[in-house]
Amino acid sequence: MIDKLMDKIDDRENPTVVGLDPTYDIIPETIKQSMIEKYGKTPKAAGQMIYSFNKSIIDGIYDLVPAVKLQVAMYEKYGIEGFRAYLKTTQYAKKKGMIVIGDIKRGDISSTAEAYAAHIGGIKIEDTYLDLWNEDAVTLNPYMGFDGIKPFIDPCNEYDKGLFILVKTSNPSGAEIQDLITDGKPVYEHVAGLVSQWGELAMGTRGYSKIGAVVGATYKEQGAALRKLMPHTFFLVPGYGAQGASGSDLKGYFDKDGRGCIVNSSRGIIAAYKKEARYGDHNFVDAAREAVIKMKLDLGENI
Amino acid sequence: MIDKLMDKIDDRENPTVVGLDPTYDIIPETIKQSMIEKYGKTPKAAGQMIYSFNKSIIDGIYDLVPAVKLQVAMYEKYGIEGFRAYLKTTQYAKKKGMIVIGDIKRGDISSTAEAYAAHIGGIKIEDTYLDLWNEDAVTLNPYMGFDGIKPFIDPCNEYDKGLFILVKTSNPSGAEIQDLITDGKPVYEHVAGLVSQWGELAMGTRGYSKIGAVVGATYKEQGAALRKLMPHTFFLVPGYGAQGASGSDLKGYFDKDGRGCIVNSSRGIIAAYKKEARYGDHNFVDAAREAVIKMKLDLGENI
Numbered sequence: 037m038i039d040k041l042m043d044k045i046d047d048r049e050n051p052t053v054v055g056l057d058p059t060y061d062i063i064p065e066t067i068k069q070s071m072i073e074k075y076g077k078t079p080k081a082a083g084q085m086i087y088s089f090n091k092s093i094i095d096g097i098y099d100l101v102p103a104v105k106l107q108v109a110m111y112e113k114y115g116i117e118g119f120r121a122y123l124k125t126t127q128y129a130k131k132k133g134m135i136v137i138g139d140i141k142r143g144d145i146s147s148t149a150e151a152y153a154a155h156i157g158g159i160k161i162e163d164t165y166l167d168l169w170n171e172d173a174v175t176l177n178p179y180m181g182f183d184g185i186k187p188f189i190d191p192c193n194e195y196d197k198g199l200f201i202l203v204k205t206s207n208p209s210g211a212e213i214q215d216l217i218t219d220g221k222p223v224y225e226h227v228a229g230l231v232s233q234w235g236e237l238a239m240g241t242r243g244y245s246k247i248g249a250v251v252g253a254t255y256k257e258q259g260a261a262l263r264k265l266m267p268h269t270f271f272l273v274p275g276y277g278a279q280g281a282s283g284s285d286l287k288g289y290f291d292k293d294g295r296g297c298i299v300n301s302s303r304g305i306i307a308a309y310k311k312e313a314r315y316g317d318h319n320f321v322d323a324a325r326e327a328v329i330k331m332k333l334d335l336g337e338n339i
Numbered sequence: 340m341i342d343k344l345m346d347k348i349d350d351r352e353n354p355t356v357v358g359l360d361p362t363y364d365i366i367p368e369t370i371k372q373s374m375i376e377k378y379g380k381t382p383k384a385a386g387q388m389i390y391s392f393n394k395s396i397i398d399g400i401y402d403l404v405p406a407v408k409l410q411v412a413m414y415e416k417y418g419i420e421g422f423r424a425y426l427k428t429t430q431y432a433k434k435k436g437m438i439v440i441g442d443i444k445r446g447d448i449s450s451t452a453e454a455y456a457a458h459i460g461g462i463k464i465e466d467t468y469l470d471l472w473n474e475d476a477v478t479l480n481p482y483m484g485f486d487g488i489k490p491f492i493d494p495c496n497e498y499d500k501g502l503f504i505l506v507k508t509s510n511p512s513g514a515e516i517q518d519l520i521t522d523g524k525p526v527y528e529h530v531a532g533l534v535s536q537w538g539e540l541a542m543g544t545r546g547y548s549k550i551g552a553v554v555g556a557t558y559k560e561q562g563a564a565l566r567k568l569m570p571h572t573f574f575l576v577p578g579y580g581a582q583g584a585s586g587s588d589l590k591g592y593f594d595k596d597g598r599g600c601i602v603n604s605s606r607g608i609i610a611a612y613k614k615e616a617r618y619g620d621h622n623f624v625d626a627a628r629e630a631v632i633k634m635k636l637d638l639g640e641n642i
Binding site for chain 1: 360362363375380381382384385410412413415416417418419422423426444445446447448449450451452454455457462463464465466467469471472480481482483484485486487505508509510511512513514515516517519520521522526529530533
């Protein structure tokens with residue numbers, strides 16, 4: 037997966053992943069109204085709104101962008117119908133040739149982690165094997181240590197999938213735990229050491245491991261320091277755009293060849309139509325496409 | 340929720356929560372075969388197996404036990420059909436008067452945490468409010484700090500729901516991060532301090548907060564120390580039975596009145612029929628009921 041992701045980034049000349057995290061507010065009124073007319077004010081209507089919105093966004097950007105990241109919370113919120121929209125979206129994005137990252141941030145002890153590993157390892161019902169999720173990689177939470185990661189490693193190697201494990205998150209209060217100093221360095225650097233070490237269990241062929249790290253864009257010095265600490269760990273970088281970071285903050289996150297990370301923007305792309313009145317509801321796809329091009333240029337200037 | 344949980348524990352004289360975490364292996368062959376005959380080797384068959392199993396277990400124990408805890412991974416594994424089994428189970432347990440804890444261990448930044456808060460806060464589609472999940476409380480992961488917890492606090496107060504936040508987990512590798520020493524004490528004690536402080540935002544009327552902590556049964560000294568550090572924090576305690584802890588390990592987890600915690604057993608109850616040949620597949624409910632009674636006695640002797 038990590039090789040495929042790197043190839044795709046090279047091909048698109050664009051280390052961007054678009055976050056398909058459609059909150060209710062982001063979905064254009066016209067889509068909302070048409071689904072409510074069909075299905076009432078139901079979770080089914082919400083799920084259909086989300087899928088319809090996502091499909092249009094994917095159609096508008098898939099030739100420019102190597103990957104999409106789905107924040108599962110936005111779907112889980114609507115229960116079964118939300119998950120239906122999630123799965124239809126992952127399937128559609130795969131069909132369009134995109135790499136799909138499930139931003140699930142799961143983390144639990146071994147037997148439970150084994151069950152969560154179905155996201156990338158599929159399920160077996162007697163002798164029947166099924167991959168229900170269509171995800172190339174998922175994000176994980178490290179608070180429970182290696183027990184929660186281990187069951188995902190075999191699927192990474194067997195089915196060529198990937199992981200991105202939280203190291204340093206982009207939100208302000210992440211520091212409450214991640215920045216506690218222990219043995220002269222913050223907790224997140226200890227986690228970085230673990231993730232880097234776990235990464236050796238699933239190396240790709242282009243110098244990076246299938247086990248990557250989530251490193252927020254909003255702490256540029258820390259990001260650059262982590263790049264040096266974790267030379268074989270690919271970074272998934274949230275926090276660009278709506279959360280405040282820009283391309284010039286991210287120079288240190290890339291390696292000397294301008295590789296080693298993929299930068300996520302969610303609201304900055306999918307809600308771009310709300311920022312300028314000239315777009316209006318009907319042009320949300322054009323607005324997203326233009327935002328992608330602008331972000332590509334911004335990153336390109338700075339890598 | 341915390342008042343209701345404490346009342347229910349008093350009423351049952353039993354601080355036990357049964358973990359409905361049915362792995363495929365735990366489900367009796369007879370149930371598996373009948374669902375495969377009906378639905379083939381499909382996720383639907385798996386979901387139906389799980390619900391059928393859970394329903395029988397609930398029928399067999401609801402008069403003895405105040406609460407059930409569903410490990411969502413075991414359901415999520417089977418995608419939409421798994422979630423359907425999850426929701427049918429939470430609904431059935433509520434109907435039987437049980438407190439329902441969703442063991443979801445979610446944790447993310449603010450806008451995402453808001454979406455996850457639908458688990459206890461419900462959703463709004465225009466002017467229509469819906470509670471899809473039927474959970475009285477959920478477990479959360481603290482790695483991202485207060486940002487990931489805050490959106491859950493209003494629903495706790497508004498709808499009388501609860502949280503259990505991971506502090507010290509029962510698994511061996513939890514120590515990799517949780518036991519790092521910072522300012523002379525382990526990370527999990529820092530987390531304990533935060534959880535205790537957050538707890539003041541949602542106090543119940545019986546001395547405990549609606550914001551509780553997950554404290555594993557497998558580290559008894561630490562558990563007892565945390566009890567003293569967090570006098571108003573109710574503990575959800577995993578790790579009893581299959582993970583090795585017994586009642587005598589847990590004395591220190593309770594307060595001087597024998598309250599302040601609820602102890603989970605999953606495999607020890609729902610897979611009890613597999614431990615003794617005299618039960619056999621058909622008697623899994625009797626085995627679970629007997630295991631509950633044994634556990635109640637074991638805890639009762641030690642509190």
